[in-house]
Amino acid sequence: MKIIGTGSVLPKKIVTNEMLSQFLDTSDEWITTRTGVKSRHVISDEKLEDMAIEAAQKALADAGISAADLDYIICSNVVNEYITPQLSCIIQGGIGASCPCIDINCACAGFIFALDLAESHYKAGKVKNVLIVCAEEPSRMPDWADRRTCVLFGDGAGAAVLGPGDNIKSIKLSSSSATDRLWQMRRLQPTPFITKEEEDVPLQMKGQEVFKFAVKAAEKDIRRTLEEVNCTPDDVDHYLLHQANIRIIDSIRHSMEQPQEKFPTNIEDHGNSSSSSCPILLDECRKAGRFKPGDLISMSAFGAGFVSGAVLFEW
């Protein structure tokens, strides 16, 4: 397939590190040096589904196709207010499409897993045009009294429309169960029969273990995509990495021995927006005129599960 349109939407409320320091035992200095985040957009009165629909409409407008031309909608989401229906069906109604829809939860790696689904359906001859929307509100997951987690995240929606083409050169995915490193639980409605104990546990994270996993997995995934098509790290024009921590991005860059100019970032004013991070960065780079036709782009993301993946594609 080929990415033919992108779009993104951010909530209007901007929360700076200074604002966090007013109610948490933290500082701009700590957050900036440990994560690279200076501020983040967080949901206040917006509804995530409205942001998802708007991002989808922008991507369709950029692609120059209408909702009626879509054959499949994939929505990547970890949490939103609806347990059911799926967010992709809400987006379908919002944009006036009528094709099948599916939601996936592959944490922060959702965009890469969604690209793999789209490409597989395309190669099977089932679809021509696919809309991927990553819509995330990770600010709703941590305890906002927990300085170790809440400072990291920001919300947003990023979308991409894919059409016929052979621009996706390689995709590699991996999953390895690690359920006690990055997790959250919610209590469901009680029934007369439930006897087990259930808890509402906000996001829990073993930060250093996640950090090490991320660096190792991303480099491995990226190298596997390059090897499949006989390319080297030097052949890549742009590395678009999941915006989780600037130190993770820098570690991957150093081990790939690549210059900083190839690694655009927006973590400074977005924080980690889960699976939306990659398509938002893609959309911002496109709008900034950063890509030329034929440029080789490597995109990589990792997240809870653990899951990770990389895709190599031509612009």
Ligand code: COA
């Ligand atoms: N402000 C001030 N101090 C903080 C803090 C904050 N927001 N958060 C943690 N600290 C403190 C800790 O309590 C600890 O204090 P102690 O030494 O007195 O116990 C100290 O800072 C160091 O904590 P540590 O967790 O070792 O820091 P770190 O260098 O590993 O950085 C992360 C923490 C979370 C920034 C880092 O581990 C990370 O980014 N991991 C990956 C997380 C990630 O990407 N998650 C999403 C994956 S999709």
